[in-house]
Amino acid sequence: MRIMKQGTGLVMGVGLLLLCGAAVSANTTNYEPTWESLGNYEAPEWYEDAKLGFWVHWGVYSVPAFKGDHAAEWYGRRMYQKDGQSQFNRAYAQHRHHLDKYGDPAEFGYKDFIPMFKAENFDADLWADLCIRGGAKFFTMMGVHHDSFCLWDTKLSKWNSVNMGPKRDLVNEMAKAVRKRGLKFGVSNHSAWNYMFFQWNHINQYDAKNPANQDLYGNPVYPKELAEARFREGETRGEWFERARNTVTPSQRDLDRWLARTKELADMYQPDLYYFDWGMNPPAFESRRKEFAAHYYNNAIRFGQGAFGSPNVVLNYKNGSTFKPGSAVRDFERGGMDQIAGMAWQTDDCVYDDHNWGYVPDTPIKPTNQIVDQLMDIISKRGVLMLSFAPKPDGTFPEEQKTMMYELGDWLEACGEAVYSTRPYVVHxxxxxxxxxxxxxxxxxxxxxxxxxxxxxxxxxxxxxxxxxxxxxxxxxxxxxxxxxxxxxxxxxxxxxxxxxxxxxxxxxxxxxxxxxxxxxxxxxxxxxxxxxxxxxxxxxxxxxxx
The missing domain is CATH 2.60.40.1180 (Golgi alpha-mannosidase II)
Structure with a gap:
């Protein structure tokens, strides 16, 4: 009997070990939405070899193409802000411009620019060829900006480029053209900040009050005391700005909608790189951030791109606290690391200076040699540069931007040996x-x-x-x-x-x-x-x- 007990104990022990082994095996086969599991990640070699990718800011905001005193791609936010509703009144230029050119935002809202965004001269093959001509090794397509107008054939919103405007799946066309040329393909998703982007449309009760427009303008939660959106007595502009920003929050619908669309974009096009802006940084997004990361990495495993620990895809995040170190690739907007990093990272920057990213006529771009110098600084510290261009609403690039691509490509043709597939030296x-x-x-x-x-x-x-x-x-x-x-x-x-x-x-x-x-x-x-x-x-x- 004692022997039986010992034998039973042995069998049970072996069984437990086998069960534990099975659990470990499962945990090392697919990712779970936990920081511990997501920490089993490394950036792919193709990405660290690439060094340079191109990107675009292109969408409905390319139609008004007016930056005022901030950024053209933020036109949809600032066109609704009245005098006194912004720190230093920065937004008043866009509001006044809209009144003068298009009329009252109550009558002509942001949604009314969509039929004007036709992309009638967009040629995905030409864009891909320009990417190669410029020496880039991957291309990131704008999927959706803060305005929530999707440039793919989403089944989750009527506000997309297949139903409206261009009447084309712009993401799909670029994915096919880029991959046909052997380049890696990425997508860019800025929609997490949609709840905040049209804040003043909601506060001032313009066309966001119409329930039919909610999938475009979002469903933010904001306090009633901000309804007038005026400064309190003795309050500085900076204090008011922080109060306004910190009290407007995403609704449950905003959060769920973001996750659903974000997954859909990944599922439909299987991107090699998925870029996020800073809108998903708030704590309310944390569980969904982890859920999406596990979903994206597991997709890569399921589609044969990589394996647990090395899914062979890139997920970008902006803020140091948004993802745990080692669980995704850190991105710096117009900045970067000061020293050589222990893991590949990314700088995203634009051909324009200052805050602007979207197309604006007659706006100077940076000299090509400045971009080359920045590229060499970035890669000397184990970074990658994703450089954004700004096409016109018809889908063509301004001549000066194409000239930059040619000049950059010519330099890389002569000097690319010092760039591609290199690694940092002991000192940068x-x-x-x-x-x-x-x-x-x-x-x-x-x-x-x-x-x-x-x-x-x-x-x-x-x-x-x-x-x-x-x-x-x-x-x-x-x-x-x-x-x-x-x-x-x-x-x-x-x-x-x-x-x-x-x-x-x-x-x-x-x-x-x-x-x-x-x-x-x-x-x-x-x-x-x-x-x-x-x-x-x-x-x-x-x-x-x-x-």
């Missing part, structure tokens, strides 16, 4: 005094000097690329290699040119004699090939290994 480079300073609006400026150098290397760690962001003249001195044994240097050259460069090791570091400045005229990568491995700078090498 030498940063000049002007780099990363902020202007009066708080926006970082990426202005390089002859001091600025950024490092990348090949995966084999045998070739180092030292990219000069400005042409230094006849000689480059890399002080990073002061005191380092450089006897293993095999060949030094300048990408995009022929021949070997003369170099020597001096007390100052590695001195390289430069010839004539190359014709491509921006960001000049020096290629330094070693016999074996690239040596580390003396100051970063472990004690006992110093040369």
């Amino acid at each position: 480079g030498v940063v000049g005094e002007q780099w990363g300073k902020r202007n009066e609006h708080g926006v970082k400026l990426y202005e390089s000097t002859i001091e600025d150098v950024r490092f990348t290397r090949n995966k084999a760690n045998s070739v180092l690329y030292a990219t000069m962001l400005k042409w230094p003249g006849e000689k480059l001195v890399l002080e990073t290699f002061k005191g380092v044994d450089l006897s293993g240097v095999k060949f030094v050259s300048l990408l995009g040119t022929d021949g070997e460069l003369l170099w020597e090791q001096t007390e100052a570091g590695l001195e390289i004699q430069l010839t004539k400045e190359p014709s491509y005229g921006m960001a000049y990568p020096i290629r330094i090939e070693f016999e074996t491995r690239i040596p580390a700078p003396a100051k970063t090498m472990p004690r006992g290994e110093r040369k």
Whole structure:
């Protein structure tokens, strides 16, 4: 009997172990909507190799194409804000413009721009070709912005580009064109902030009060004391702004609708990258954020893209607290990391300066060399750049934006070896005094000097690329290699040119004699090939290994 008990206990123990093993196996096969499970994630190699992707801000807001004193893609929010209903009255320009050009928002609302968004000259194949011509390795299509007008054939709302406006599934057309050319395809979803975006439409009782428009304008919960939307006595504009922002909340319907549409977009097009703006940051979205992440990663596993731990897709998030570190890819809007990161990350930026992202006629764009300099800074720290362009409402790109794509592509054709499939060196480079300073609006400026150098290397760690962001003249001195044994240097050259460069090791570091400045005229990568491995700078090498 005792033996039977022992045997039974053994059998039960083995059974429990088998059950536990089965549970562990299940948990390591598919993701669960918990931070612990989602933490089993790594960014895909294709993404870290790509370095550059293109993106667009394109939608109904491209029709009015008026930024006033903020951003063109925010026209739908600010056209409803009356004088006194914004911090520093910033929105009054859009409201006044709307009154002058289109009339009272009660009579001509944001929804009335939709028939004017026709995309009559949109050519997905041409867009994909421009993406390749510009040197990008993935393309992210705008799926839906804050305005909640969907650019795909959603079955969850009548407010979409198949039922209205273009009468086309714009996301699907781009997905097919991009993948046909061997590029990765992403989607962009900003709809979480829809509850806040049309806040003033609701408060001022314009066309958002009509129940038929709720799937476009949302169903936010806001306090009655904000109905007048005026400042309290003694209240500063900043205090009022915080009060207004913090008291307007998404309704249960807004939250559920966001999750349903977000899943649908993933299910229909199986994107390799899914980008989110900051609208889903509030705590009310947390359970849904986790639910979607598990759903998206599991989809990738189900469709054969990857496996648990490495689903081979990218999920972007904006705020450090929105997702736990290591559960998705951190994105920085017009910014980035200051140092080399332990995991791939992303900068999203635009060809326009300041806050604007949507198309506005006759608005200057950044010089291409500034974009190239920013790209080299980002990738030197293990980042990826997703660069947004702004098509016209008919689906064509302004000529100056196409010119930038051509110039960027030409530079990458000559110098892409220092970009694609590279990894950060031990240090990311030498940063000049002007780099990363902020202007009066708080926006970082990426202005390089002859001091600025950024490092990348090949995966084999045998070739180092030292990219000069400005042409230094006849000689480059890399002080990073002061005191380092450089006897293993095999060949030094300048990408995009022929021949070997003369170099020597001096007390100052590695001195390289430069010839004539190359014709491509921006960001000049020096290629330094070693016999074996690239040596580390003396100051970063472990004690006992110093040369």
